[in-house]
Amino acid sequence: MNFDPRFSGRKFASVGTRPIRPDGVDKVTGRARYGADFNMAGQLVGRVLRSPHAHAKIRKIDTSKAEALAGVKAVITAADLPDLTDGDAAMYDILDNCMARTKALYDGHAVAAVAAIDARTARQALKLIEVDYEVLPHVTDVDEAMQHHAPLINDTVFTEGLEEKPVKPSNVTKRSQFGHGDVHQGFGHSDFIVERSFKTEQTHQGYIEPHACVANVSTDGTADLWVCTQGHFVYRQHCAQLLGMEASKLRVTSSEIGGGFGGKTHVWAEPVALALSRKAGRPVKLVMTRDEVFRASGPTSATSIDVKIGARKDGTITAAEATLRYSAGPYAGSWAEIGAMTAFACYRLDNVKTVGFEVLVNRPKTAAYRAPSAPMAAFAVESTVDELAKELGMDPVEFRIRNAAQEGTRSSYGPVYGPIGIGPTLEAVKVHPHMKAPLKKNQGRGMACGFWFNFGGQTCVDLNIGMDGSVSLAVGTVDVGGSRASLSLVAAEELGIDYSQLKAIVADTSSLGYNDMTDGSRGTFSSSMATISAARNAIKILRERAAQMWDISVDDVVWEQGHAVAKGEKHGNLGKLSLKEIAAKSGTTGGPIAGHSELVADGAGVSFATHICDVEVDPETGSTRVIRYTVVQDAGKAVHPTYVEGQYQGGAAQGIGWALNEEYIYGKDGRLQNAGFLDYRIPVCSDLPMIDTQILEIPNPNHPYGVRGVGETSIVPPLAAIANAVSNAAGVRMTHIPMSPPRILAAIEAEREG
Amino acid sequence: MVEVTLWGALATTAGGKSKVEVEAKDIRELFRKLAEQYPGLEPWIDRGIAVAIDGTIYRDTWSKELPPGAEIFLLPRLAGG
Numbered sequence: 001m002n003f004d005p006r007f008s009g010r011k012f013a014s015v016g017t018r019p020i021r022p023d024g025v026d027k028v029t030g031r032a033r034y035g036a037d038f039n040m041a042g043q044l045v046g047r048v049l050r051s052p053h054a055h056a057k058i059r060k061i062d063t064s065k066a067e068a069l070a071g072v073k074a075v076i077t078a079a080d081l082p083d084l085t086d087g088d089a090a091m092y093d094i095l096d097n098c099m100a101r102t103k104a105l106y107d108g109h110a111v112a113a114v115a116a117i118d119a120r121t122a123r124q125a126l127k128l129i130e131v132d133y134e135v136l137p138h139v140t141d142v143d144e145a146m147q148h149h150a151p152l153i154n155d156t157v158f159t160e161g162l163e164e165k166p167v168k169p170s171n172v173t174k175r176s177q178f179g180h181g182d183v184h185q186g187f188g189h190s191d192f193i194v195e196r197s198f199k200t201e202q203t204h205q206g207y208i209e210p211h212a213c214v215a216n217v218s219t220d221g222t223a224d225l226w227v228c229t230q231g232h233f234v235y236r237q238h239c240a241q242l243l244g245m246e247a248s249k250l251r252v253t254s255s256e257i258g259g260g261f262g263g264k265t266h267v268w269a270e271p272v273a274l275a276l277s278r279k280a281g282r283p284v285k286l287v288m289t290r291d292e293v294f295r296a297s298g299p300t301s302a303t304s305i306d307v308k309i310g311a312r313k314d315g316t317i318t319a320a321e322a323t324l325r326y327s328a329g330p331y332a333g334s335w336a337e338i339g340a341m342t343a344f345a346c347y348r349l350d351n352v353k354t355v356g357f358e359v360l361v362n363r364p365k366t367a368a369y370r371a372p373s374a375p376m377a378a379f380a381v382e383s384t385v386d387e388l389a390k391e392l393g394m395d396p397v398e399f400r401i402r403n404a405a406q407e408g409t410r411s412s413y414g415p416v417y418g419p420i421g422i423g424p425t426l427e428a429v430k431v432h433p434h435m436k437a438p439l440k441k442n443q444g445r446g447m448a449c450g451f452w453f454n455f456g457g458q459t460c461v462d463l464n465i466g467m468d469g470s471v472s473l474a475v476g477t478v479d480v481g482g483s484r485a486s487l488s489l490v491a492a493e494e495l496g497i498d499y500s501q502l503k504a505i506v507a508d509t510s511s512l513g514y515n516d517m518t519d520g521s522r523g524t525f526s527s528s529m530a531t532i533s534a535a536r537n538a539i540k541i542l543r544e545r546a547a548q549m550w551d552i553s554v555d556d557v558v559w560e561q562g563h564a565v566a567k568g569e570k571h572g573n574l575g576k577l578s579l580k581e582i583a584a585k586s587g588t589t590g591g592p593i594a595g596h597s598e599l600v601a602d603g604a605g606v607s608f609a610t611h612i613c614d615v616e617v618d619p620e621t622g623s624t625r626v627i628r629y630t631v632v633q634d635a636g637k638a639v640h641p642t643y644v645e646g647q648y649q650g651g652a653a654q655g656i657g658w659a660l661n662e663e664y665i666y667g668k669d670g671r672l673q674n675a676g677f678l679d680y681r682i683p684v685c686s687d688l689p690m691i692d693t694q695i696l697e698i699p700n701p702n703h704p705y706g707v708r709g710v711g712e713t714s715i716v717p718p719l720a721a722i723a724n725a726v727s728n729a730a731g732v733r734m735t736h737i738p739m740s741p742p743r744i745l746a747a748i749e750a751e752r753e754g
Numbered sequence: 755m756v757e758v759t760l761w762g763a764l765a766t767t768a769g770g771k772s773k774v775e776v777e778a779k780d781i782r783e784l785f786r787k788l789a790e791q792y793p794g795l796e797p798w799i800d801r802g803i804a805v806a807i808d809g810t811i812y813r814d815t816w817s818k819e820l821p822p823g824a825e826i827f828l829l830p831r832l833a834g835g
Contacts, residue, residue, distance in 0.1 A: 090801075161763035163770070176830075177762030205835075262835025337763075338832055368835035414761060414827040415806035455834050457814060520834025600814040702810060712835060 003533045003599055007699045007706045014492040015705060018642045019499050021485050023256070032256045035212030035228030036287045043214065044073055044115040046276050046286035047122035048269065049129050050296060051104030051111050054138035054362040054670025055151065058102060058131060061112055065128040071121035074280035075129070077112045081275050084244050093331035095242050097365045098271050104133065105153065105330035106362050107671045108295025110269075115276040115284045138362040138670040142327040143304050145171045145361045153330050153360040171360040173328065176337040178413050179353035186319025186351030190310025194388045198380040200719070200737040202302040202327065202664040205369050206657070206682045209258025210293045215273035216283040222249045223277070227270055230260040230478050231517020236509045238267045243274055253508040254478045261654070262368030263298040265519050294675035298367020299664060301326035301335045305380040307343075315394050317403045319351040320344050320412075324377060328358050329365040338373035342716075343381050344412035345451035346422050346608065348405045352412045362670055368519065370651065371452040371712035375658065375719050379737060382448035382720030387733065396724070397435070400449060400610075401426045421634030421698040422449060422608040428694055429610045434630045443616045443627065444729025450609050450716025454709035455520030456601030460513035461530035463491060463538050465593040469580030471495065473534075474507040475527045476515030481650075481711055482643035483523040489639055490528045490705070494535035496562030497579055513598050521709020524639060525700075526601035532704055538595025545589040546577045603702025604709055609633035611652065611717040617729040619748060622741030624660055624726055630692045636700040636708030648714045649691040655718020657683040663738050758784065758826045764803075767794035781805050782816040784826075802831030 026032040063075040078101040085091040095101075100109045112129050116122035137151035144150055150171055158166045161175040187193060213227035223245065229235045232254040240247040257264065273286040288297065304325045311317045322343050326336035336356030343354050389399035404422045411417055429435060429447060439445060462474040473491050477483060484504040492499045516522065539559045546564030547554040556571060557564050563576040586593050614628040631648040638644040661681045665673045674680045699706025719737055726744065727733045732751040736743055755777050765772045769792070776791070778784035784805070789796040804813045806827040812818050813831055820826060 161766060163766055175763065179762075265833070265835070334830060334832070337830055341830070341832075368833050370835040372833065372835045411809075414759060414829060415809045415811070416825055418809045453811065453832060453834070455813065455832070520832075522834065602812045602815040602818070603810045 005529055005603065005702055005704060007701045008704050012493060014489045014499055015637065015639050016641065017489065018640060019485065021482060022488070023484060034209050034258055035255045038214045038226040038255065039285070040214060040216055040283040043283040043285050044117060044280055045119045045122045046113060046115050046273050046284045047126055048110045048272060048292065049112040049126045050292070051100065051109040052107065052671065053104055053133055053135050054107050054140065055136040055153070056104045056133040057136060058100060058104060058111060059134055060132040062130040063112060066114060066125040069121065069125050069128060071117040072114055072125045073117070073282060074115040074276050075112065075125065076272070076275050076279060080279060081242060081271060084242060091241060093365070094238060094266055097331065098268060106364050108292065108364060110272065110296065113272050113276055115280045140361050140363055140666045140670055142302050142325050142359050142361060145359050146325060146357065153362060157360065172357050173332040173360060174334070174337070174358040176340055176356040177354065178340050180410060181351030183319045183321045183351045183353045187310045189312065189318045191313045192388060192391045193308065193310040194384050194391060195308040196384050196387065196735060198305045198307070198383065198735045200303045200376045200379060202299045202363065203658050203662040204294055204299045204680065205259070205261035205263040206654070207259030207261060207263055210288040210290060211264070211268050211297055212287040213270050213273050214283055214285045215270065215277040217274055217278040219281065221245070223274060225250065225252045225270060225274065226255060227252060228255045228257050228264065230257065230264040230480060230519055232478065233476060233509050233515050234265070234517045235267055235270055239271050239274055242271045251508055251510040254506055257478060257480050260480050261370045262372055262519060265368055265517055268297050290677065291675045294680065295672050296364055299364055300369035301328065301366050301373065301376070303339070303376040305376065307380045307384040309384050309388050311388055311392060313392070315392055315399055315402045317347060317349060320347065320349050322354045322381065324354065325357045325359055326373060327361045327363060327366060329363050330360055331365050333358055333366050335366055335373045339377040341413035342374040342451050343377035346405060346449040347403050347412065348409045349412055354412065363664070370654065370715045374450065374452055374716045375655065378448065378450045378716050379719035379723060382717070383723050383733070383735070386724045396447060397426060397430045401430065418701060419698055420606060420608060421696055424696050424698060425608055425610040425632045425634060428632045428696060429612055432612065432630060432632070434612045434628060437628070439614065442619060442729055443614060444725045444727070445612065445614050446721045446724025446728060447610060447612045448717040448720035448724060450713055452521065452607050452713040452716055454525065454604040454607050455522045456526050456604045457516035457522055458514055459526040459530040459601050460515055460598045461527060461534045462507070462512060463531070463534040463595040465538060465579065465583050467583055467586060469501065469583040471497065471502045473502060473504040473531065474512055475504060476507060476512045477523045477527045478518045479506055480518050480523065481647055482640060483527060486524045486639040486643060487527055487531050490531045491535050494532055495539065495579060496560065521711040522601070522604065525604050525703065525707050525709050528639065528705065528707055529601045529703060530597040530599055533597035533599060534595040536595070537597060538593060541593050541595070542579060542582050545582050545586065545593065548589045549577065549582070549585060550574055605636055605700030605702060607634055607708050607710070607713040609713045609717055611721040613721040613725045615722065615725040615729050617726055617744060622744035622748070624739060624744065626656055626689055626722070628689055630694070631714055632694040632696065633710065633713055634696045634698045634708065635710045636703065637697055637706040638695050639707060641695060644695055644710050645693045647710045648693040651714025652691045652718055653683055653688055655715050656688065656722060659719045659722040659737055659739060661738050661740060663740070756820050756824065756826055758828060760828050761830065764795065764798060764828060767798065768792040778820055780817055780819050781812060784820060804829045804831045
């Protein structure tokens with residue numbers, strides 16, 4: 001990579017300002033096109049038949065009656081999506097999740113699909129497909145699935161990561177362990193030890209827009225896919241591999257996205273739509289219903305976590321230990337591993353040990369959800385930290401400040417930290433007016449910290465300068481949180497032009513080199529790095545063109561505030577040339593002017609946040625209302641502060657729903673009982689207070705502007721902050737998320753009864 | 755020669771060693787030598803391993819040099835949301 005990503009400490013003209021969002025008008029007027037807004041001539045309606053059983057062997061599927069129905073153009077089963085994964089276990093799991101092969105592994109697992117001339121015919125056709133199931137025993141609870149007598153979901157799974165190779169298959173796919181020091185010895189030096197067990201229920205990302213796509217496979221084998229996704233290049237790779245196509249023959253265009261939060265990072269229905277189109281010879285639109293989104297697309301893990309922390313009387317933590325069990329759905333994952341890495345990342349610990357277990361259950365395939373796995377671990381650890389502070393008689397903020405990690409601290413997951421922001425977020429919270437505001441009867445305050453890694457990845461950007469001097473920026477990271485605006489600010493900063501001269505788009509997969517998806521809070525971090533690089537490459541050409549126009553050496557031309565300037569006494573009578581003037585002459589100075597960049601953005605800085613929350617709990621009903629909420633988070637550098645604040649507020653809002661209401665409820669039959677927004681309640685505006693934000697800027701040394709990711713960390717502290725607030729308001733420690741009214745009432749009554 | 759620290763699960767595939775010494779100038783050579791010395795590590799490298807060099811995590815820049823005396827940690831290559 002011929003690009004120096006080190007933080008330069010420059011002063012900014014555009015970055016850090018708050019221009020109006022470029023996608024706003026189209027979104028509020030309904031003109032923006034989402035996944036289901038695209039249509040093609042001759043398009044068919046795709047529908048998926050799903051298993052009603054949590055666990056069942058598929059003996060036989062008879063599609064003949066459906067195929068004979070007038071208006072049905074294609075019916076597919078797993079036979080139409082043969083295994084082309086060539087030993088790639090992760091891709092095989094994605095394939096099997098898209099269309100069950102020998103077994104249905106959860107309620108909602110796809111078993112067949114149809115394409116018909118309209119929705120009514122497609123629904124009728126689904127009813128005519130006959131599936132012969134042999135129903136098997138199932139297990140949906142993470143703790144029960146670990147028991148020796150639990151039904152085995154996959155008898156080829158043997159636990160990885162054990163010192164001795166197991167001889168029996170298990171629902172535990174992997175054990176992972178992190179830490180350093182000697183926790184046994186550390187607890188021996190403790191004056192106080194708190195040990196607690198916690199549970200969190202499974203939640204969905206709750207994106208408002210369901211999965212939707214239109215697939216069109218031509219008779220020459222090339223194809224187009226219009227889709228709502230967090231990563232259209234990744235979807236292209238997945239679909240091409242699963243359908244046996246060359247990637248270059250499949251053009252994927254990403255639509256606007258109505259939320260992803262990790263749930264749109266791998267394919268679900270897209271290979272099915274392509275297979276239907278291939279078989280029918282016509283375009284196929286496939287849109288999941290909300291019921292399907294809940295039953296068959298990516299929820300987060302349900303968890304069961306034990307935490308033990310010990311401290312000396314002076315408030316120094318001497319040892320910390322956690323065992324984390326995370327459900328993965330019916331396929332292997334690394335969710336507990338991430339929980340084990342993040343659990344104690346906020347603290348400076350001499351002795352720490354975390355152990356994670358990945359557990360198979362008959363629930364939908366677990367998908368990433370905004371800082372995946374970290375919120376549940378933070379809930380368990382930060383609740384225990386609060387309890388320990390209480391035992392010690394210390395203020396919870398002071399206790400955390402005393403034990404907070406800092407530059408040079410060995411992290412609980414291994415490496416030593418560089419410059420980090422946990423201390424500054426805690427100091428900011430300590431002096432925040434929110435912490436001193438009076439509370440009324442039945443009200444309680446809680447605070448908690450959170451950590452997330454942030455990632456970079458493969459990135460490609462094209463910057464094209466038009467002959468009128470306007471600039472178009474083509475990026476390949478899907479804009480889920482306002483990155484088109486922030487990347488335009490970055491390009492304006494480098495070129496020295498006004499933001500209004502730029503227009504950023506998300507290019508399709510045939511127009512740009514490969515980009516990793518928008519996950520891991522990488523969109524602005526990675527694409528801004530590539531944008532800076534592309535702009536600098538364009539400036540090099542602009543200088544060359546100016547040198548031609550002046551007939552002087554390019555070495556004598558510098559770029560200053562959007563203009564080429566001739567340097568040196570001999571050029572003293574030359575005026576500046578603007579970008580617009582140089583662009584106007586581009587046709588006769590060598591042709592179009594553009595800057596390109598292809599790079600791997602690495603070194604994304606880790607991120608910390610501390611949240612404060614006030615709640616009021618009604619002791620008669622157990623109902624909780626959040627009355628005040630404050631987010632303090634390190635952004636590295638806030639490129640567009642309004643979007644950064646939006647990310648902080650969005651994470652807090654999702655966390656409030658997760659903490660208080662959201663929960664997958666399964667019946668004894670293994671079927672999901674609440675697959676809709678009426679019974680699975682996410683917070684709406686009237687449920688939420690104004691969420692205050694405070695942006696801290698501790699520069700990331702591995703980005704020219706100091707940018708860190710900001711999208712995910714904001715969902716890490718809320719479960720714990722709200723649990724601490726509810727526990728303080730209700731006078732009883734809450735250990736089970738969500739803290740729904742029945743759970744709070746039960747806890748209050750149990751406390752009364754002693 | 756650099757000293758490389760392995761996380762718990764990875765150590766079990768390297769004969770229980772949590773620290774190993776490798777002669778390598780960059781991440782690419784480190785992975786190649788590790789696979790040669792500890793064949794059990796190869797499937798893990800294929801699935802994806804991140805390398806923390808003095809606290810900064812690198813996932814894809816295999817040309818990144820390993821400075822003498824640097825703290826080198828292998829970590830799982832994680833996904834985000």
